[in-house]
Amino acid sequence: MRKPVILYSSIWATLLMLGFFIVSSLSGSNISFRGGTNRSPGIQHLQGKVVVLDPGHGGGDPGTVGVGPTTEAENVLAITWELRTMLERSGAQVIMTRQSDANPSVGTQFDGQRNGQLAARVATSNRSRGQIYISLHNDWHDNTTVKGTSVHYYKSQDLALAETLQRHLVGQTKAVDLGVKRSNFYVLRNTSVPAALVEIGFLSNSEEASLLAKPAYRREVALGLLAGINAYFAGEF
Numbered sequence: 001m002r003k004p005v006i007l008y009s010s011i012w013a014t015l016l017m018l019g020f021f022i023v024s025s026l027s028g029s030n031i032s033f034r035g036g037t038n039r040s041p042g043i044q045h046l047q048g049k050v051v052v053l054d055p056g057h058g059g060g061d062p063g064t065v066g067v068g069p070t071t072e073a074e075n076v077l078a079i080t081w082e083l084r085t086m087l088e089r090s091g092a093q094v095i096m097t098r099q100s101d102a103n104p105s106v107g108t109q110f111d112g113q114r115n116g117q118l119a120a121r122v123a124t125s126n127r128s129r130g131q132i133y134i135s136l137h138n139d140w141h142d143n144t145t146v147k148g149t150s151v152h153y154y155k156s157q158d159l160a161l162a163e164t165l166q167r168h169l170v171g172q173t174k175a176v177d178l179g180v181k182r183s184n185f186y187v188l189r190n191t192s193v194p195a196a197l198v199e200i201g202f203l204s205n206s207e208e209a210s211l212l213a214k215p216a217y218r219r220e221v222a223l224g225l226l227a228g229i230n231a232y233f234a235g236e237f
């Protein structure tokens with residue numbers, strides 16, 4: 001009897017060590033996703049959901065070029081990819097209006113048209129099975145001390161999404177809360193599903209411009225948006 005006991009205990013010890021190694025390497029690379037399920041704690045309402053993510057600008061339109069080392073187009077694309085990975089790990093499907101530094105209207109019927117880029121983004125959303133639409137941007141102000149984050153909505157059906165995103169985004173990043181605003185933006189006016197446009201920080205402010213260039217801060221932004229999307233689908237407005 002003695003030998004098998006030793007054998008079993010050493011197997012268990014090996015398995016435990018292996019498990020510990022896997023858990024610690026996962027948490028080392030990504031603080032928020034521990035264990036074998038790859039899911040963030042509390043993110044339980046995204047299975048099967050379809051989310052349209054729209055990184056603003058791109059493809060010759062850098063968006064705001066502020067006082068930091070990166071452009072608005074670069075920042076929001078990086079945040080969108082981060083968020084996409086998190087959403088997919090949580091069981092959601094993601095549709096992006098652009099996946100690289102490209103103009104989304106190129107190769108579509110909207111190429112060369114006035115508002116063509118925006119029309120292409122809207123069409124991507126409206127032709128998809130997407131349940132919500134989120135456009136990601138950085139802000140600009142002539143007063144370089146102005147900083148913070150706001151979320152914009154247009155239709156009454158957008159308000160709950162905008163408020164939920166703003167609450168979780170500001171909660172995660174600790175950015176100045178500039179609130180939720182009703183804005184007559186093309187993409188908000190023309191998308192058919194609940195839609196929000198997120199203005200993440202000011203590239204005219206040196207502190208936020210340098211933060212937004214950092215992968216760690218972009219990850220915090222993505223985590224805030226992930227929590228907001230999860231809360232929206234959970235009905236926690």
Ligand SMILES: [Zn+2]
Nearest residue numbers: 056063137138
């Ligand atoms: Zn923008």
